[in-house]
Amino acid sequence: MKRRSFLKLLGGVGALSFTGLTIGCDKKDSVDADAPDQFPKLSKLSGQKPEAVVDVKTGNVQVDGSILMRHSACLGCYSSCGNRVKIDKNTGKILRVYGNPYNPNNAEPHISFEEPLTESYLAFSGYKDKGSIHRGALCGRGNATLESHHDPMRTLVPLKRTSGRGEGKWKPITWEEAVEETVEGGELFKDAGESTYIEGFRQVRDLDTLIDEKAPELGPKANQLVFFGGRGDGRTSFGNRFINAFGTQNSYSHGYS
Ligand code: SF4
Secondary structure (H helix, E strand, C coil): CCHHHHHHHHHHHHHHHCCCCCCCCCCCCCCCCCCCHHHHHHHHHHHHCCCEEEEECCCCEEEEECCCEEEEEEECCCCCEEEEEECCCCCCEEEEECCCCCCCCCCCCCCCCCCCCHHHCCCCCCCCHHHHHCCCCCCCCHHHHHHHHHHCCCCCCCEEEEECCCCCCCCECCCCHHHHHCCCEEEECHHHHCCCEEHHHHCCCCCCCCCCCCCCCCCHHHHHHHHCCCCCCCCCHHHHHHHHCCCCEECCCCCCC
8 A cells, every 4th residue: 555545544544533423423514303313324424323412403412321321530541531431231341432521631621510411422512612622532542441441361360370480371260269368378389389388468467576686677577568559540549558457568659659
């Protein structure tokens, strides 16, 4: 393919992804409110059944009851922007993610929390100037979180190493097994040919015995539990709560302590 043709194709794909919102209209084409059944017709524009159809003349929003829209947070990175998740009620499958027009990370100015959900549909439409003011967006990575969600390699259960470190062999275990081994310890990697006894949380949570009597500054044995978290995305608060209850001083986050 010639470079010029390639760029033209790329431009077309880009335009599709911009105007191909599955909400039933775009900024150029108004929707015929009198059309008897707009959903099937409009779905041909985007390839997906739209969650709502907006009459850009009157601002009337017709919502498809088989679609569930949820306002949530994107964890594509630690900016934690808002997102909107489109879910097929019949299958429970996530169909798309969008920006959240209620969230200041996505839209400036954002829609007031007091506004009804129909406002969020209008924010993606050409009704008056709503689409140009409040239209929430996700970055490319945020849009790609849908791929991560459906990724067949996504880790959904605890994996336990079954060979030497770095050899890349793992087996799935249940959450109950993971908790049991983490708390009780033992020769946890016997299957991998290792006889090392690994202490569990129960043995390590000792606030009376020093790690090393010759180095009291290291504190009690409980400090042997080291918590490495990520950036402050909400989960850290839960982690810190546990760590504080456990009694270790060694809690570190991503890039700061
Ligand atoms: S939308 Fe982009 S910047 Fe915002 S949290 Fe998701 S990945 Fe990060």
